[in-house]
Amino acid sequence: MKHFKNRIQTPTETETIQLESGDIELKIAQxxxxxxxxxxxxIHKLVFNxxxxxxxYVExxxxxEFIxxxxxxxxxxxxxxxxxxxxxxxxxxxxxxxxxxxKLLMNGFCMMVIENDSAAIMMLAALSQGRSIEEPKGEQIIQGSHEGFIExxxxxxxxxRNRIKSPKLKVKYFTLGNVTNTKVAMIYMDNIAAPTIVEECEKRIKTIDLDYLYSVGTINEMIEEHPFSPFPQSIQTERPDRAVSYLMEGKINILVDGSPSxxxxxxxxxxxxxxxxxxxxRWTTGSFFRLIRLISFxxxxxxPAIYIATVSYNSEVLPIGILYSVKVSLTYVPLPPILExxxxxxxxxxxxxxxIRLPSPIAQTIGIVGGLVIGTAVVEAHLVSHTMIVVIGLTAIASFVTPLNELGTxxxxLGxxxxxxxxxxxxxGISIVMMIIFIHLCKIETLGIPYFEPFGPYYGKEGVKDIFLRLPIWRFNKVPQNAEPGHSKQSFFVRWKRS
Incomplete structure (x- = not known):
């Protein structure tokens, strides 16, 4: 929190400039x-009364047509x-x-000024333009909703709101950016979200002082508590179903006008x-793939570190057949394993x-060229061993298994x-680094919530539900304790029990 307080300044108040009350030409000129x-x-002039x-208006x-x-x-x-x-x-x-x-003119309002009247009448006539609702390309799923947020x-x-038709779904608006005047919405379930977390989040948003704001990533960087941590402390999603599930767990959604995340x-x-x-x-299928993802972490x-440690220090841990194959592949490689x-x-x-940067047809070509041609060439040139190619390939696949790209990067x-x-x-050395990583995971917090919960601190068997295994829905009898509420939560899970 020390870094957060020193980094963000309280915005200053802007002066007030009153509209001219005399001749209409003076108003227009102003x-x-x-x-x-x-x-x-x-400017469209007319006579009324x-x-x-x-x-x-800004055309x-x-x-x-509306005007x-x-x-x-x-x-x-x-x-x-x-x-x-x-x-x-x-x-x-x-x-x-x-x-x-x-500000209102920049938000699509039409202004009507009348001679000898000091107040202008502002009427909303905003032009609504945007792409159609479609599934986000970065968060595609096999089954379920295929809708995605837009700008x-x-x-x-x-x-x-179409997914949560509840009067308890609360929306708070903010305007950030001294120049851009970007509209920001903070959304949460009033009867589920912890009041202390909501107040802290609102306080941090209000203290943001920027000249421009164009994405939720900017807000994230301004309000996060551990900016030097390699682990992301918030999730950016373009899926409404994912955002709704977090709302029902007591979390807060922050939306920025012009950003699909x-x-x-x-x-x-x-x-x-x-x-x-x-x-x-089915819960068995979901649990299996979740375990696969956690192993990929x-x-x-x-x-790669295990491969380096094995060939450099502890080659005796390998069976003789595998050891022979690895040693043969390293015979003509001039680089040490760490440089490889x-x-x-x-x-x-x-x-x-x-x-990522190239168009899709070219990107596919780059992937094939990189994976086959370059990989084969560096091995034949004895710059890299066959085993290292396999290890790096498996490492890349493991990092891409993460459903959200931020953590995979x-x-x-960290590798x-x-x-x-x-x-x-x-x-x-591997043990020391892994120990430091897990200590760091247990130490950091997001808005006062332990990042590595329910293991740091440990919440018991009720807290670990839906962590390693996706248990059957009927086994859930209360909301996971991701946001400790000020009063008892009502479960969003099915409460019936099997007979």
């Missing part, structure tokens, strides 16, 4: 000056009366603050190894980055100090 005389600021009026942010049919046409046909009762808009408000008016904040909130916190380590597929299949960190592993890991990361990074320790101290 708004034009505030918006830097942008050429997409459109025998007074000169003007409609101002790139509003729906012109014509719901605002201009009714005003011209009626020509007198109360503006708020004549025009049709979802949201109508009044303001005389130029700074507030500028529209209102659409994303709809996807959550939802930030979920507080989060624990084992949440990264849970997939929606676990709950869409150890393999991704330690498999580091070079191959770096090449793997280069191939992965190239495949962290595991590949480098593990390999270095193995090259210096053998299996003893």
């Amino acid at each position: 708004i034009g000056e505030h918006l830097s005389h942008t050429e997409d600021l459109k 025998n007074q000169s009026c003007a409609l101002l 790139s942010l509003v729906k012109a 014509q049919s719901n605002i201009i046409k009714p005003l011209l046909e009626t020509n007198s009366g109360v503006v708020e009762q004549i025009v049709t808009s979802i949201e109508i408000t009044k303001s005389s603050d130029v700074l507030q008016i500028g 529209s904040l209102s659409t994303n909130i709809y996807l959550l 939802v930030l979920v916190l507080p989060i624990t380590f084992f949440a990264f190894y849970q997939s929606p597929d676990d709950y869409n299949n 150890i393999l991704a960190i330690s498999l 592993a580091i070079v191959m890991q770096i090449i793997l990361e280069l191939l992965k980055e190239a495949a 962290s595991l590949r990074i 480098f100090p593990t390999m270095l320790a193995a090259s210096l101290f053998g299996f003893f």
Whole structure:
């Protein structure tokens, strides 16, 4: 928390600039000056109630047909009366603050100024543009929902409310970014989420002082407690079903307008190894694949290090047949095992980055060329042994098994100090590094929640449900203790018991 407090400053209050109350041209000039005389600021003059009026809007942010049919046409046909009762808009408000008016214009409002009136009438006429709802490419599943969040904040909130039709689903709005004025939503279940966690999260969001905000990753970096930890302390997901499941566990969702990702916190380590597929299949199938994922955690960190320690210090642990094959493959390799592993890991990361940045057809070609041609070439050139190719390949597969990409990347990074320790101290070095990693996992917290729970601290047999095994739904009788509530939780799991 010390780092968090020193890093974030309290935002300063902005001054108030009042709209001119005299001639309408002065009002138009004042708004034009505030918006830097942008050429997409459109002005439509008319007479209403025998007074000169003007409609101002940023044409790139509003729906012109809506303004014509719901605002201009009714005003011209009626020509007198109360503006708020004549025009049709979802949201109508009044303001005389130029700074507030500028923010509303940038959010798709249409402004109506009337001569000798100090307040402007603001009417929502925002243009809604966005891609269709489709499954996120980075979080695809075999069975279950294939919907994904998009860049529209209102659409994303709809996807959550459509799944949780409860009055206890609470939404709080914030505006972050002194320049961008980005709308942010914090969503949680009022009867499930711990009040202390909600208050702490809200306090941290309010203390963020940035000039621009364009993604939830920026918020995550500003509010996380351990920025130097290699382990991600929140989950970014584009799946509504995953976000809803976390809401029902007492966690908080943070959405940013313009970003398709939802930030979920507080989060624990084992949440990264849970997939929606676990709950869409039978519990035996879900448990089997979850165990596979948890085993991949150890393999991704330690498999190259185990190979290095074995061939460098403890070759006697291998059967004679395997030992002979390994030694033969190392006969003409000039590099020590540690350099072999580091070079191959770096090449793997280069191939992965190239495949991500390139279009799909080219990316597939890069994968084939990297996996077959380059791999075969370095072995034939005696730069790397056959065994090292197999080890690095298995390590890469183990890191990609993680349902969420953030943790997989962290595991590949942690493999480098593990390999270095193995090259210096053998299996003893691997043990020391793994001990440090698990001590670190037990030490860190997210919003006051232990990151490695339910093992650090240990919560008993009730706490370990749905961790290593995905037990049958009817075995759950209360919500997992990921967020300790201020009052008793009501379970979202099925409560019936088999006869």
